[in-house]
Amino acid sequence: MSTKCSNCPLRRKDLFIPMSQDDVAFMDRFKVGELVIDPGTPILMEGSNSPQLYTALHGMGLRHKTLQNGQRQVLNFVFPGDFIGLQAGILGEMGHSVDATTRMTLCVFDRSEFWNFFKHHPERAFDLTWLAAMEEHFLGDALATVGQRTAFQAISWALLRLFQRADALGLAQNGVVRFPFRQRDLADALGLSLVHTNKTLRQLRERQLAHWVNGALTISDLEALAEQAEITLEDPAKRPLI
Amino acid sequence: MSTKCSNCPLRRKDLFIPMSQDDVAFMDRFKVGELVIDPGTPILMEGSNSPQLYTALHGMGLRHKTLQNGQRQVLNFVFPGDFIGLQAGILGEMGHSVDATTRMTLCVFDRSEFWNFFKHHPERAFDLTWLAAMEEHFLGDALATVGQRTAFQAISWALLRLFQRADALGLAQNGVVRFPFRQRDLADALGLSLVHTNKTLRQLRERQLAHWVNGALTISDLEALAEQAEITLEDPAKRPLI
DNA sequence: CGGTCGATTGACACCTTTCAATACGGGTGG
């Protein structure tokens, strides 16, 4: 029993730009089903040319790529509402893998219908490009962080980012968000060793800037954290939902 | 006196996907002029919402962003044929700045015409998305390099990449390409210090893997370099020209 | 209750950064 787009719980979130009736109807035709996957399961593999594209409806995951020597770079964390498979749809090949971290529910779309976005729904095609451009924008930030900031600043930046994204989805309760990843994931996202990541997290805890323990992330004073880490706070932009 | 798209010298390059007569005519209408700028001049600034978009016709530049503390992260190098301002066109704001390194000639497009791509030229809109997705793909690679590879591997990766891009444009002569950037630019692209970048370049020279002196980059054996640095060689994909 | 996984810590090694100084070529003004 799959959720109709008209009843999609995500659409009601403030983070997303409202869709027209027409758009909703189109998405309903585009959607071919729903998929529930277990924690740790791969969704898309780097280099694959999947016939299916997804939108995360529930749960969290991560995008990453693996080098020859086995080292892993986490590129981004997947939140509800994220579109998965844009590179496969446009370039014909994923540049990175996507794995589920928690149990996830995905809306499944048929890639062969993809061209319809451009041919008959220019607004939706524009949204797709918007998402790609935003992802590029984010990766630029991430690159600047990994390349230029210290471990302390980098981890602050990442926690701040993640907290804000979760908060924008209404996932925060009393300044606390559930954050189901492991320290290894954060380390791999920032190009830091696991040990040093752990020690830096302790520092943030001791300085009362950010507490991340047992899958719960608490940041009581966003501005204090931003200032200590020399980061400019910015409000997350409203985004289209696909 | 501005070049007509029908006479565009770039279109003849193998790197670019051939355009239909129709597309060329459309681009000609979209193009509003040509711009020549001096070395070191900014083309677009981070945060700006330029009414003009560009395609590099001649010359090289670089995309970069600057942190609060003044440190700079170079995101990518601009080659002829690159589209400049996609983020401004789609997101309404650039996430990074673009500067000219050499003297450059740019095709100028009017951003207000941008929506026409989506409304009336779905193939061109798709190309635009393709470019955004490819940029995202590249930044993922760069992030993995900066985050996971050693200085030696990172610099090898960058030189290899740059050499291949220039070669694909037919800018290589006898295994040598002109590469007008400074060591500081490469250092800022890889999150390395200038001094260490310099010493690593010397190492590559001594090991006969890559020579970059006086603005000329020579790589006699691509595969040897790729192997030493544990990099997988891949052929540059054909790309649309806008 | 042994086994596995993630989180923690302490000690030590080392890749990079920072600091300093020299060299070299181009541009400018006397």
Add this chain to the structure above:
DNA sequence: CCACCCGTATTGAAAGGTGTCAATCGACCG
């Protein structure tokens, strides 16, 4: 024509942030 200045490229030495190695601890599980 030459002294002087400035940006870039080079090098050597020392300082330091991060990585690697190893061991402990708690939670969960068959």
